[in-house]
Amino acid sequence: MPEIKRVQRPDTVNFPEASPRGAAQSAYALSGFGEQVSESSNRLYNILQELKNKQDEISAINDADTRITRAKRNIIDLQVSLERSSSKQEYLDNYNKGITAIREQAFSGDINARTAQHLNKSYNNLETESYASANRAADKIFVNTEQAKDIKSANEKLDMVKTGMYSPQDAIASRNVKIDAMVQGGLYDADTGERMKKEYKDLVYVELDRLEKKNLAKGEGKVRQDMVVDAEKTYTNLQSGLYDKDLTNLDGTVNEGVKGTLAKELDLAKRTQKEEFQKKEDKFIKDQINNEKSIIGEHTLKGDYTKALAALGDSVFMKKYAPDDVAQKEREIYAMSTRTGTVDPINSAAAVAEMERLIANPKADVKAISDKIVFNKNLDKGDKDRLLGALNRNYSAEIKRARGEAVDYLEGAINPSVATIAVGVPFKLPAQAINFKEAVWALDDWLNNELDLYANGKRGQVSAREITTKAKNLAIDYPFGRKEYRDARKELRGLKEE
C-alpha cells in the first residue's frame, strides 16, 4: 500500500486586511479638495478684505485731509480777521470761540470711525500748531499795542523835553524803569523788554534828532526866503545874529554849522545877485543907448540933421554913459549938416574901403559897423545905403571873405596910394578913388544878382573863385591907366600949387 502523503494545512492564512485610509482615499481627496477650495477662498477673501481695508483707509485719509484743509483755511481766515484785535485777550477770546466752531464743523456730517481716527490725529496736530501761531500773533498784538502806547508815551515825553520839563536822558530812564517793572510783572519777557528799551532809546533819539532838524529846516527856510529877495541884507542880518533864534538846537544853542553854511550860501548869492543886477543894468543901458542911436541914425540917414542933432541933445543914456560918442556924433552930424557940394571922392573911397573891410569880417559887430556907416561924414546917402545893404545882407562867411578879398584886390589895383605926405598919410587921387568905388558897386551889383539867381534856383552856389575872377575883370573895366595916372599927376600938382 503506497504511502499516503499527508498535506499539512498551514496554521494561519494571511488575507490582506482592508486599509480604511486607502478605502476612503477618494473621500479624503474630496474632503481635501473642499478644504483647499475653502482655504483658497478664505485667502482670496482675506486679500480682498485687505484691499477693501486699504481702500477704506485711503478714502478715510482723503476725507480727513479734505476736512483738515477746510479747517486750516478757516483757521487762517480766523487769524487774519483777528489781526486787528485791540488786545491780546480779545484776540485769544475770539480765537477760542472761532476754533471751537471750526472743530465742530470739521467733525460734522457723515463721518466713519476710520476717518474720525485720522481726523482726530491730524486735527490735534493742527490745533496745536494753530494755538502756537495764535499765541505768537496775540503776543505780537500785545507787543504792538504796547509799542503804540510807548510811541504815544515817547511823543508825550518829547513834548515835555521840548518844553524843558524833561531831559532826553530822564525820558529814557523813566521808560526803562517802566519796562523793568513790566518785565518783573511778567508782562514782557526779559528779551522783549531789553529789545524795547533799545528801541525806545532809538525812538527818542531819532525823534529828537528829527525834531531838531525840523526846527532848523524851518529857520533855514526863512533865511533862504529872505536871501532870494536881498542876499546882501540877509547876509548882514545873519552875521548880526538876527536869525539866531530861528537856528537853534533843542537845547537853545545856535547851530553854528548851519549858520556857517548859510553864511557861505549868502555870500555867494549876494555876489551873484550883484553881478546879475549889473548885467541887467548894463543891458538896459545898452538897449536905451541903441534906441537913442537908432532915432538919431534914422534922422541922419534921411538927411534931417536938425532933428538928428535935436535927438542927440535930448538923449539921456548916451549923454550919461557915452559922452565921447555923443561928442563925436555931434561933430559928424554937424559936419554933414554944414557940408556943401559932394563928398571928397578920395575920402569917400577911403571910407568905403574901410567899411568894406569891416563888413568882410565874419565876426563883425553889425550894430557897431552900422553905427560907423550911418554917422560917417565921408559917405553920402548912396554910399551909406549900399554899405548898409551889404552889411545887412545875409552873406555866408565864405562869400563875405571872398568879397572882402575882392574889394582889397580892387583897391590895390585901382586905387593904390600914389604918394605919401611927410606926415605919413597915404595920398590918393580922386579919379582912381571914383573908379574904385564904381568897381566895388559893380562887384556888389553882380554878386547880388548872382545870389538872387542862386536863391531862385537858376544857378549853382557862387564860389570864391568866381568872385575873384569877377574882381579881376572889373579891375580891367575900371583901370588905373596911364591917362588916368597923368590926370592924377596934374591933379596932384594942382593940389600942391593950391
Added chain:
Amino acid sequence: MSGMELAAIFSASGSALSGLGKLQAGFQEEKAMTYNARLATAEGKYEAAASEEKTEQAIGAARATYGASNISTSSGSPLLALSEMAAEGEMERLNILRAAKAKHEMYKFYGKQARIGGYLGMSGSFFQGAANASGQLAK
C-alpha cells in the same frame, strides 16, 4: 455680487465639500472595517479548523504508536493521555475562535467609530464653513 461675497460663497462651498468628503471617508472606513471584521472571523474559523485537524492528527499518531506497542487506548493512562490531548486541542480551537471573534468585534467597533467620525467631520466642516461664510458675508 462682490468678489468678497463670491469668495465667501466659495469658501462655504469648499467647507461643505470637505464635510461631504469626511462623511464619505467615514462610510468608506466603516466598510473597510466591516470587511476586516468578516475577514477576521473567516480567518479564525480557518485557524480553528486547522487546529482541530492538527489535534486529530496528533491523537491519531498517538493511537498508532499505542497500537504498535499493543497498548490499549480505551482504558488506563493512554486513554487519559489521548483525552488530555483532545481536550487541549479543543481548548486551542476555542481560543482561536474567541480571538477571531474579538478581532471581529474590534473591527466592527472601529468601523462604527469611523462612521461617527465621518458624521462629526462633516458636521464640523459644515459648521466651520457656515461660520466663516456668515462672518465674511456679514462684513
